[in-house]
Amino acid sequence: MAEDPVCGMEVDENQTKHSIQHRGKMYYFCASRCKDSFEKNPERYLKVLKMEHGDERKVAIVGTGQVGSTFAFALMISGLATSIVLIDQARALAEGHVMDLNHSLSFVQPSNIYVGDYPDCKDASMVVVTAGASQKPGETRLDLVRRNTDIFKKVIPQIVEHNPRMLVIVSNPVDVLTYVALKLSEYPMNRVIGSGTVLDTARFRSLLSRHCQVDPRNVHAYIIGEHGDSEVPVWSQVNIGAVAFREYCPVCQRDCPQDERDEIFNQVKNAAYEIIKRKGATNFAIGLSLVRIAESILRDENSILTVSTLLDSYYDISDVCLSIPVILNRDGVSKTLKIVLDKSEIASLQASAKVLKDVIKSLGV
């Protein structure tokens, strides 16, 4: 087995059709996309392979509004990061958050929390990007796309100039912006992820847990596809503990007709609209979703999470970022998992991909 120098995935030298000789050495690739990236700039990827990270647990947060600041607070409490740097064009806002967070340090594990600028992304294990406009009441995530793409065109090149290990995109529409960030950064595909449907999956588990009256940690269920209106609940794979969802009804002895399932999913899908209508923004559950992603990356956990990632021939879907279950560790996405879907779920996932591809096409990136 060889290591693809672009994405870091294992490649069987005898099976892959993609290889190049560079300076007398053979390099093998998992897909033509990685080979093309390598051909354009081999030294860049050889440098990434050799990159040393002095501070393994430095997290940079670009955009310190509702989401960025709540993530910073939750991350500080978690004790996962040794350094947290806050970057925002509204520097006074970032400064205020840093003062407030530092005043909490006698209650938590020590960490170095400071206001920074783009050069502070150097040596970061991950840069979490929450900069940008957020939804106004009634606005969809896709309505934000042009405004936030323009912001990304300014922000992403300034971040990658300092070569942090990984980008985690949160700004909406998160799947489209993950794709935009991947293009702008020219990073390997495994090192640019979106928070995707980690939040929606948590919402789904929370509602199912209430319905089934069981601890949410024992609900195994996934939302895949777009983080948005075309997202897909994978009902066929829902498990309560070790019991398949359809077998669970006799256990909780509550009827669970189709319209009740539809209601659960609608609450998941419309959660952001309902919360924004009431309090103007969502911040707590996304803050903890980001801590969970950070945990898997910083502690090299190989956790299975539904982050947004570039797909290549996944149920015939390619060249679009959306969420499916992946294994996530300090190098980013190490494997994508082919979740078994029924026919209607496959059709819904493909429809979700089409929605996102159409938006990407309209942007011309």
Ligand SMILES: NC(=O)c1ccc[n+]([C@@H]2O[C@H](COP(=O)([O-])OP(=O)(O)OC[C@H]3O[C@@H](n4cnc5c(N)ncnc54)[C@H](O)[C@@H]3O)[C@@H](O)[C@H]2O)c1
């Ligand atoms: N992916 C998810 O699950 C999820 C969940 C909630 C919110 N979001 C998205 O996250 C983003 C942030 O939401 P919010 O509620 O924190 O918004 P917010 O308006 O409170 O904060 C945005 C911050 O970005 C900063 N900013 C804007 N342009 C910048 C630039 N060029 N450089 C640096 N900083 C810049 C602003 O100064 C502001 O502090 C939105 O796009 C929102 O839709 C995503």
